[in-house]
Amino acid sequence: MKTVKIIVAGPRGRMGKEAVKMIQETEEFELVSVLDHKNDGKLLSEIPGFSNINVPIYTNIEECLQKSHADVLVDLTTPETGYLHTKTAILNGVRPVVGTTGFTKEQLEELSDLAEEKQIGCIIAPNFAIGAVLMMKFSQMAAKFFPDVEIIELHHDQKLDAPSGTAVKTAQMISESREKKEQGHPNEKETLNGARGANMDGMHIHSVRLPGLIAHQQVLFGADGQSLTIRHDSYNRASFMSGVKVSINTVLNIATLVYGLENILD
Ligand SMILES: NC(=O)C1=CN([C@@H]2O[C@H](COP(=O)(O)OP(=O)(O)OC[C@H]3O[C@@H](n4cnc5c(N)ncnc54)[C@H](OP(=O)(O)O)[C@@H]3O)[C@@H](O)[C@H]2O)C=CC1
Numbered sequence: 123m124k125t126v127k128i129i130v131a132g133p134r135g136r137m138g139k140e141a142v143k144m145i146q147e148t149e150e151f152e153l154v155s156v157l158d159h160k161n162d163g164k165l166l167s168e169i170p171g172f173s174n175i176n177v178p179i180y181t182n183i184e185e186c187l188q189k190s191h192a193d194v195l196v197d198l199t200t201p202e203t204g205y206l207h208t209k210t211a212i213l214n215g216v217r218p219v220v221g222t223t224g225f226t227k228e229q230l231e232e233l234s235d236l237a238e239e240k241q242i243g244c245i246i247a248p249n250f251a252i253g254a255v256l257m258m259k260f261s262q263m264a265a266k267f268f269p270d271v272e273i274i275e276l277h278h279d280q281k282l283d284a285p286s287g288t289a290v291k292t293a294q295m296i297s298e299s300r301e302k303k304e305q306g307h308p309n310e311k312e313t314l315n316g317a318r319g320a321n322m323d324g325m326h327i328h329s330v331r332l333p334g335l336i337a338h339q340q341v342l343f344g345a346d347g348q349s350l351t352i353r354h355d356s357y358n359r360a361s362f363m364s365g366v367k368v369s370i371n372t373v374l375n376i377a378t379l380v381y382g383l384e385n386i387l388d
């Protein structure tokens with residue numbers, strides 16, 4: 123069995139920590155280095171919580187890629203950094219698995235073109251939890267029959283981007299299956315800015331941020347005399363790790379960019 127050599131970007135973060143743990147516990151995976159904007163030149167084992175993990179920390183991605191000889195870069199950072207890391211990894215022949223959310227449509231298109239040109243696999247998944255992928259798929263199915271829909275996403279209060287990547291992806295998937303429509307009264311007027319949430323393709327997305335939450339979303343469909351609610355809850359970040367694992371194994375065998383875990387699960 124060939125070992126997959128992996129770099130994790132953002133190892134001290136909530137998701138990064140969980141990814142490092144999963145890689146350490148997976149026989150065929152090897153953590154070769156980490157990318158962090160702090161602690162350059164140290165070993166990860168010098169950072170509290172990572173005792174015995176003697177891999178180097180780099181802050182410069184070019185140096186990290188050149189010295190690490192990795193197969194895959196797992197990025198769990200911030201939108202600006204994640205975009206830069208993904209682009210640089212593709213240019214250097216290292217396959218990105220990206221959980222970082224908040225990329226623009228233009229950035230996704232640019233990265234997709236680059237992966238195609240370089241024939242390098244890249245997976246960008248706004249949500250690695252299998253249940254969340256099912257929630258999105260079921261919502262896409264339901265929207266054919268219930269075109270009136272609102273999305274409510276609920277996350278911990280340290281989240282940087284709003285709406286969540288999952289909410290945006292859900293709206294995109296729903297747009298593919300329902301006839302385009304502007305919802306609500308044509309003359310509706312907000313008396314308080316933002317009361318109706320964000321509008322994406324006529325769908326409204328509402329973002330809740332509260333301490334105590336992890337990652338939750340409900341998709342509400344309404345029709346005459348009935349409603350349907352599809353909800354997913356992640357109660358911990360281990361819930362994302364089986365999706366990260368599948369993505370690492372899959373990215374080795376593809377030569378384009380795939381956006382969304384639903385496109386690689388059978
Ligand atoms: N796809 C999925 O299933 C999931 C995706 N996410 C996404 O993953 C991302 C990370 O989330 P989360 O772990 O909660 O966030 P955290 O803020 O906990 O972690 C982000 C980490 O990235 C670090 N970082 C910031 N800039 C850089 C840089 N230039 N180089 C290296 N590291 C850097 C931060 O360091 P410091 O704190 O010192 O600034 C921090 O340790 C978010 O975009 C989130 O939306 C989250 C959960 C699931």
Ligand SMILES: O=C(O)C1=N[C@H](C(=O)O)C[C@H](O)C1
Pocket residue numbers: 223248249250277278281282285286287288289336337338
């Ligand atoms: O920041 C988070 O926590 C999460 N981010 C992703 C998103 O933006 O959809 C995935 C999950 O919802 C958790």
